[in-house]
Amino acid sequence: MEEITKKIQDEARKLLTEGRVRAVVGYRRGWSSEVATPCFVTTEGGTDRLLYDASCRHNLAKYLVGREGLFKFAPTEEEENLPVAIVARPETQRTLVAMIKEKRFVRSDLIVLAINDGSQAGLEPDMEVGRIEADNKGREELQAKIEALDAMEPSERWEFWKEELSKCIRCYACRQVCPFCYCERCIADENQPQWIKKAPTTLSNVSWNIVRAYHLTGRCTECGECERACPMDIPLSLLNTKLAMSVEDAFGYRAGIDAEALPPMFEFREDDNDEFIL
């Protein structure tokens, strides 16, 4: 891990002193030795803070999109054509592929400092700064839970989700950490008309969470940030991964894997599967 840190710092220093990037998006030490927090380095002097270890879990791709204040890298005139460097975990790389397909930016806007785990990477990194172990156990556990839910009667599954979503406090942490939640005005904030009620009643929470999951269908790259961010331990990955699997079944597509494949929600083909349409 220390090697990865050194590689990131060296590369960041080089990129910034050579004036090849506007900023480096990475991680720095947080409030304990087991906690990291995202950071943005724009000067050579700041590169000392950059690090990478097991505490670095956040999906930094979030910081490349957004409204005022979040997308900090709107360029000045001199910086107009400079890319942004980003420390990219495997999940982040998958997110970047999908964001490019959604035309948030183009590949040349990024310098990807990749941390790979051997999994399918649809993105050619500019530089591999490290290798880590793949988390297959996590994926298997998730798979098993989804299968258990699939095996339930619909009414049982509905009770499961009503109970989980009754815990939701509508803090919108899930939305705010999600790189694909970048709408200028979220449907939950729209009040003419008020599509989704604001008070955290069970039914209203169910509306909000299901609508968000629907809006992510075919787009979510399953980074798990929403579930990690949720203070109330709501198993959001189950919802979002299940929908990703449904899209894969119907269209043979899973977001962020293949850099060439077109997202089914964004394109129409005459031979699209329509067997699920009643």
Next chain:
Amino acid sequence: MSTRTIRKDRLLELVDALVESYEVIAPRSNLSFDRIDTGSQVQLDLDNTVKSPKEHFFAACEALCSYKIDPDGVTITDAELDQDTPRILFAARPCDVASLPILDKLFAWDFEDVFYQKRRESTTIISLACDQPDETCFCTSVDGSPAGEEGTDILLAPLQDLYHVQVVSERGEALVEKFSQFFEEATEAHQEERQRLVEAWQGAVSKQVDTSGLQEALSFDAPTWEELTPQCVDCGACTYLCPTCHCFDIQDEGRRGEGERVRLWDSCAFQDFTRMPHGQPRPNHYRRYRQRLMHKFKYYPENFGKVLCVGCGRCIEHCPVSIDITESLSKARIGG
């Protein structure tokens, strides 16, 4: 005020007895305080719950009134407050309990908020001292303590085999009298053991932040705000989990022809919090974060004499991007 003890193996029996004549609210899971039916449902071995117990005084959502619209006109019905049922808040930590005297000031400022007041008046508080402060706790930096008595009626402190029971108020005294069969005397030895332990617990609060002169040291115009927390994603997690955050929204929610005017939690961190059709005084993140810190550590103390923070550390522990408010405070001080 008197001191007693209660054996550890009798505590939940006491809770069972309380349940017979009170609505008892206690930590029911790692997530929240809820109403319990038996002592066995109380979770005593948590550091603290994810949600503070503030929702039992300042509800996350509740109807202020209801309305009905028909061809003849509109009828409105006042909210029904059934808060004459006496309640007990059990096993809340000193930080969470200290938030109540702080919030009291706001909810009684010129206009008495009946929803909050009624619940406050009907609730007796039995708090539980912290023998294992968490690494995110910083109560001692904001006038608190793992054995703080602010706001409580009875404070339980875990000794070797029993709890030391410190009665703090008349109300607590009356409760201990009523259930005296569960309590035994507290000896000199117990007092000494308690004193030693409390000192150890206070020393165990590792996170410290210098809050001396903080009110004067926070300046709206300081250039440090812009780069203080660029990683913040403007969610409401810190606000909703915080025992002292109290901002709210009012919405009419219902179907055609009838509904309720509802009060619900809101957060100054949200982008739309101060947004008007013709303008937005806090269009970017750093302005909202500045509002948050200045409200808590400068404006509220200026208006009410108390800091709007109890050092519970929830905002630090649960921030999705791991922001530490104590780091922000240190950096935001002029000259700091």
Next chain:
Amino acid sequence: MDNIYLPKLMTISEIVDETWDIKTFKLSPADEADDTWNEFRAGQFGVFSIFGQGEAPFGMANSPTRNEFIECSIKRAGKVTGAFHELNVGDTVGFRGPYGNGFPIEELSGKNLLFVGGGIGLAPLRSLIQNCLDTRENFKDITILYGARSTGDLVYKDELAEWKEMSGVETVLTVDPGGEDDEWKGKVGFVPTILEEMKPSPENTVLVTCGPPIMIKFVLASAAQLGFTPEQIVTTLEMKMKCGLGKCGRCNIGPKYICKDGPVFTYAELQNLPDEY
């Protein structure tokens, strides 16, 4: 203990179309036995509501000396204001108030008054203007400078004509350049520009202003140039509000809540507050 959030029911007695996007609503209580409903100070506001749509704060547009109704002038801008514009005479709305500090009318006694209004900003000023005109002997010279984007955007057109005819009151009306029509006899120019042309003397004068934030900004600058001290300038502010009574934490500028410590402030007070409005 009363429920401070419970609104009073009011009936719309009259609606006046002021402009294409501004209407004035005259309200009286649904409960005819209610006899405290119309006590308020000029410059205070109420939280009005349409059940099912929501609440919004509006300044009282009439003086407590002319309190046959409570009047508010509403510009269509968002959800609640838009819903108000769909209402008819006889419809029921909710009212909570009066809230806020109101204008310091006692301190204006014996002074010259200069009112400077822009657009719908004339609404809260009107409550004070009417109040002063109704107690005319308490004040010295009264001057009203009012402007809007165009002739069609001027509010209270009938009352403006009354003020123009009144002796003892100097009324200057203006529209922004390009906003005049063929019949316009008033001035043409932005309100701050006209203010400077008028060269009002700051001697024993209080300047009371309300209008769009950009206008207020320039009026403050012009007033300073004309020699008005910050204590001599009074304005009324608008921030997003929900509860209107100091609890929801939304309308503050620094430690001051617009709903409690305001909405009326002197410029001297504003100078001590953060620039966040």
